[in-house]
Amino acid sequence: MPLAQLAGWLNRQRDRAFEARAPVAHRVHFGGRNLSISGPAQALDRVNLHGLWPASERQPEIRLALLSRDDLDTLPDVSGLRRGAYGALLESDLGGGVRPIDELSPWLVCIEQDRSRLLAYDTEKKLTILWPGSVAPPRELAEFCRPLFHWSAIGDHRVVVHAAGIALNGRAVLIAGAGNAGKTTVVRACLAAGFDYLGDNVVEVSPARPREGLPMAWGAYPTLKVRPGGPVFDNPVLPQPSWDDEARKNIYFLGGPAGAGFQARPMIHAATLVLSEKGPQAIEPFSKGEAFFSIAPNTVAQFPFYHGETLARLRRVSEQAPTFTAGRLRLSRIPDCVMELLA
Amino acid sequence: MSPDKRMKINGPSTIFDQSDGQTVIINLVTGHYFRLDEPSSRLWERLKDSPSCASLLASCRNADELAAKLPAIIDELNSHGLIVLADIADGKADEKPGDWRFEGFALEKFTDLEDILGLDPIHEVDPELGWPHARNS
Numbered sequence: 001m002p003l004a005q006l007a008g009w010l011n012r013q014r015d016r017a018f019e020a021r022a023p024v025a026h027r028v029h030f031g032g033r034n035l036s037i038s039g040p041a042q043a044l045d046r047v048n049l050h051g052l053w054p055a056s057e058r059q060p061e062i063r064l065a066l067l068s069r070d071d072l073d074t075l076p077d078v079s080g081l082r083r084g085a086y087g088a089l090l091e092s093d094l095g096g097g098v099r100p101i102d103e104l105s106p107w108l109v110c111i112e113q114d115r116s117r118l119l120a121y122d123t124e125k126k127l128t129i130l131w132p133g134s135v136a137p138p139r140e141l142a143e144f145c146r147p148l149f150h151w152s153a154i155g156d157h158r159v160v161v162h163a164a165g166i167a168l169n170g171r172a173v174l175i176a177g178a179g180n181a182g183k184t185t186v187v188r189a190c191l192a193a194g195f196d197y198l199g200d201n202v203v204e205v206s207p208a209r210p211r212e213g214l215p216m217a218w219g220a221y222p223t224l225k226v227r228p229g230g231p232v233f234d235n236p237v238l239p240q241p242s243w244d245d246e247a248r249k250n251i252y253f254l255g256g257p258a259g260a261g262f263q264a265r266p267m268i269h270a271a272t273l274v275l276s277e278k279g280p281q282a283i284e285p286f287s288k289g290e291a292f293f294s295i296a297p298n299t300v301a302q303f304p305f306y307h308g309e310t311l312a313r314l315r316r317v318s319e320q321a322p323t324f325t326a327g328r329l330r331l332s333r334i335p336d337c338v339m340e341l342l343a
Numbered sequence: 344m345s346p347d348k349r350m351k352i353n354g355p356s357t358i359f360d361q362s363d364g365q366t367v368i369i370n371l372v373t374g375h376y377f378r379l380d381e382p383s384s385r386l387w388e389r390l391k392d393s394p395s396c397a398s399l400l401a402s403c404r405n406a407d408e409l410a411a412k413l414p415a416i417i418d419e420l421n422s423h424g425l426i427v428l429a430d431i432a433d434g435k436a437d438e439k440p441g442d443w444r445f446e447g448f449a450l451e452k453f454t455d456l457e458d459i460l461g462l463d464p465i466h467e468v469d470p471e472l473g474w475p476h477a478r479n480s
Binding site: 085147288289290291292293295297298300301302308309311312314315318319 | 354355358359360361362363365367376378397453459
C-alpha cells in the first residue's frame with residue numbers, strides 16, 4: 001500500500017529533521033502566525049526571503065524543516081495515487097469518490113510529478129517538511145508554501161480567501177473578483193494613496209463567531225503581481241520587479257526596505273468588494289448570496305484539502321461584513337470610493 | 344424514481360453551502376460548480392433531508408406539480424454527480440403534510456474552474472509545465 005509506505009517515510013523524515021535540532025535560520029510572518037524555518041544550508045539558500053516578512057511579535061509559531069535533495073532518493077513510488085492542486089496526493093478509489101489522504105493519515109502532502117518539490121504537513125504535530133526544489137516556480141517565489149498557509153489557517157479556525165486586501169486605520173477591505181477584474185488596479189491606486197497592504201491574491205480571515213470578537217484579516221505575502229501595460233501609478237515603494245513567465249506578470253517583492261505599506265498586524269475585516277468586468281461603474285451594495293457565489297468556488301479551487309470547511313467558512317466571511325460590487329472604476333476615484341466602504 | 348428511495352448528497356466529492364437563499368454546490372471530481380436560486384435551494388434542502396421521495400411529495404402543498412418534475416430534477420442532479428439514490432433512512436421522522444410549496448427548480452452550471460478543480464496533475468497536466476497547466480490534446 002503506497003500510502004502506508006509514504007506515511008512511514010514522512011514520519012522518518014520528520015523525526016530526523018526536527019530531532020537534529022538545527023537552529024532556526026529564519027523566523028517569518030505567515031498570516032496569523034509565525035513560521036520558523038530550519039534546515040541544511042543548501043536548502044535554506046532556496047528560500048526567497050524577499051517574498052516574506054519578518055516575524056511579528058506575539059504570534060503563535062509553526063515549524064518547518066527543509067530537507068536536502070538526497071533525502072528524496074528514498075521517497076516511495078507514489079505515481080499510482082491521484083493528485084489535486086499543487087500535486088496534492090489524493091486517494092480516489094475509496095468510496096467511489098475523491099478522498100483526501102488526511103482521512104487515512106495525519107499527513108497532507110504535495111509532490112510535483114517529477115519529484116522536484118515536496119511539501120508535507122503533519123496535522124497532528126503541526127510540523128512541516130519541505131524540499132523546496134532546485135528551481136522554485138514563480139508562484140512559489142511570490143507565495144511561499146501557499147498550501148501550508150491554507151492548511152494552517154484551517155487549523156486555526158480561519159480561512160484563506162482568494163482576494164486582495166488593503167486597509168486604512170486598522171480596517172480592511174477584501175477585494176475579490178475573477179482574473180482581469182481589476183483587483184491589482186484597485187490595490188495599486190490605494191497603495192499610492194497611502195493605504196496599508198495585506199496582499200494582492202490571498203488574505204487570511206477569521207470568520208466571526210459569537211463572543212469571539214470582531215472578524216479579522218491578516219496578510220501573509222509582501223508581494224505584488226502586476227500585468228505589464230497596466231495603469232501607471234506614482235508609487236515610490238515598488239522596487240525593480242522579477243518576471244513571472246507563468247502568470248505573465250511582473251512580481252514586486254516588497255520584503256526588506258522596499259516594504260513600506262505591507263501590514264503584518266491583523267486588521268478588522270470591515271467590507272468585501274467584488275469586482276467584475278461587467279459590474280457597475282460605481283461601488284454598489286451586493287447581496288451576501290451573490291458575494292458568496294463570487295468568492296467561494298474560486299477560492300475552494302485554489303487550495304488542496306479541506307474543501308468543505310473552506311466553503312462553510314467563506315459563507316461566514318461573506319456574511320460578516322458589508323458586501324459591495326463594482327466594475328471598472330475611474331482611477332482617480334478609487335481611493336475615495338474604497339475609503340467610503342471603510343467609513 | 345422509486346418512492347422507497349431517498350436522495351443523498353454524493354459526498355465527499357460534492358460539497359455545498361447556502362447564503363442569503365442562494366446555494367453553491369461544487370463537484371470536486373468534475374470541477375463543475377452550480378448555483379441554485381432561492382426556490383431551487385428550498386427543494387435542494389428538502390431533497391437531501393427527506394427520508395424518502397414519497398415523504399417529500401407528501402410534504403409538498405402542490406405535490407402534483409412536483410411529482411411531474413421530480414424525476415427530471417433527480418436525473419439532472421444525478422447526471423452531474425451531485426446526488427445518489429439510497430435506501431430509506433431509518434429513524435427519520437416523516438415531514439409534515441403540506442409544509443412547503445414547490446416553486447420550480449433551475450440548476451445553473453459553471454465549468455470555468457474545471458481545469459483547476461478537476462484536474463488530475465498526473466494524467467491531465469502538461470508534462471513540462473505541471474499543474475495547473477492542462478495537457479494540450
